Amino acid sequence: MYPRLKISLEKLNSNACVLGKTLKKENCSMMIVTKSFCAYPQIVNMLLQNEYVDYLADSRVFNLKRYGDNSKKKVLLRIPMMSELEDVVRYADISFNSEWKTICALNEEAKKQNKKHKVVLMIDLGDLREGIFYRDEEMIFDVVKEMMGLEYIDFFGIGVNLTCYGAVIPKYDNLSKLVEISKKIEEHFKIKLEMVTGGNSSSYYLLEEGNLPEGINNLRLGEAFVLGNDTAYGNKIRGTFDDAVILETQIVELKEKPSLPIGEIGKDAFGQVPYYEDKGVRKRAIIAIGKQDSDLEGMIPLDEGLEIMGGSSDHIIVDVTDCKKDYQAGDVLRFKLEYGALLRAFTSPYVEKSFID
Numbered sequence: 001m002y003p004r005l006k007i008s009l010e011k012l013n014s015n016a017c018v019l020g021k022t023l024k025k026e027n028c029s030m031m032i033v034t035k036s037f038c039a040y041p042q043i044v045n046m047l048l049q050n051e052y053v054d055y056l057a058d059s060r061v062f063n064l065k066r067y068g069d070n071s072k073k074k075v076l077l078r079i080p081m082m083s084e085l086e087d088v089v090r091y092a093d094i095s096f097n098s099e100w101k102t103i104c105a106l107n108e109e110a111k112k113q114n115k116k117h118k119v120v121l122m123i124d125l126g127d128l129r130e131g132i133f134y135r136d137e138e139m140i141f142d143v144v145k146e147m148m149g150l151e152y153i154d155f156f157g158i159g160v161n162l163t164c165y166g167a168v169i170p171k172y173d174n175l176s177k178l179v180e181i182s183k184k185i186e187e188h189f190k191i192k193l194e195m196v197t198g199g200n201s202s203s204y205y206l207l208e209e210g211n212l213p214e215g216i217n218n219l220r221l222g223e224a225f226v227l228g229n230d231t232a233y234g235n236k237i238r239g240t241f242d243d244a245v246i247l248e249t250q251i252v253e254l255k256e257k258p259s260l261p262i263g264e265i266g267k268d269a270f271g272q273v274p275y276y277e278d279k280g281v282r283k284r285a286i287i288a289i290g291k292q293d294s295d296l297e298g299m300i301p302l303d304e305g306l307e308i309m310g311g312s313s314d315h316i317i318v319d320v321t322d323c324k325k326d327y328q329a330g331d332v333l334r335f336k337l338e339y340g341a342l343l344r345a346f347t348s349p350y351v352e353k354s355f356i357d
């Protein structure tokens with residue numbers, strides 16, 4: 001059945017090994033982030049058997065539940081909602097936090113379940129998403145001090161997230177601030193932090209350059225693992241596969257039509273006023289997949305002669321005039337995916353997931 005994702009576990013496993021080897025060389029543990037593939041069970045099972053993977057992490061408790069009982073540590077990346085704390089304590093060993101009120105409530109819940117819960121305190125180094133602002137050291141110290149008094153909370157470490165909202169690129173300088181804060185905490189409270197987690201896939205390039213500040217001992221990798229992308233500068237990571245997941249779609253109509261719609265132009269299905277270039281009569285294929293299942297901008301045709309013209313919820317129109325192959329209805333068109341397109345395809349129940357090895 002189409003559309004479907006063709007997933008190579010062998011290539012994904014190889015990506016995890018390549019990344020893991022680089023991390024281990026620099027004494028970093030590896031957290032693999034499973035949200036882009038909705039913690040799909042076959043992929044999680046492969047990761048469970050991969051010796052380089054130390055932690056499995058996701059932003060949604062829903063996905064943590066899919067991990068099942070196993071030996072890897074489970075991490076909740078998104079600051080927990082007050083409404084999900086029971087499940088957070090039950091399904092996550094570690095959660096990322098930035099609100100004192102939530103940490104207190106976690107302590108209460110952990111007490112109820114008679115279970116210790118580990119907390120990584122998030123520090124905002126300027127990306128302006130989650131975390132206590134790094135300049136507010138007094139607040140950081142206050143929260144740490146109070147947290148150490150909570151019976152059912154283990155203060156596990158600190159972390160930062162970059163290149164998400166503010167698109168700030170991790171560098172030696174800004175990540176050094178995180179290390180500085182960790183050292184101050186360790187000295188002041190006479191403790192050793194287990195984890196200083198220095199960001200996501202966008203921090204990986206620093207490791208390759210040898211510029212990751214000493215003291216960072218963990219990275220959290222999602223896109224680098226699934227797509228082999230260094231997300232700081234958009235480069236490919238050496239030695240990784242970018243085609244471990246391929247989207248396959250089927251042509252349902254193939255006809256020659258003019259490039260310009262006929263009649264007064266209003267708004268398209270998504271409220272946009274479209275722009276059309278007149279290229280004369282073109283060979284156009286309709287594939288049975290749409291914006292509900294993927295992201296047109298993030299689909300990269302494997303057939304280079306092919307151009308995506310546009311689409312709606314459940315149709316995508318592609319121009320196949322310049323393709324060498326003489327496509328017909330029933331033929332399959334294949335695409336590599338960028339992050340957003342991959343995320344949506346994994347999330348869509350209308351896209352079948354199949355494994356080739």
Ligand SMILES: *Cc1c(COP(=O)(O)O)cnc(C)c1O
Nearest residue numbers: 033077161200201220221222223
């Ligand atoms: C999504 C996420 C990651 C993984 O990001 P990638 O760019 O896919 O590596 C890491 N940390 C946090 C907090 C996240 O939300």
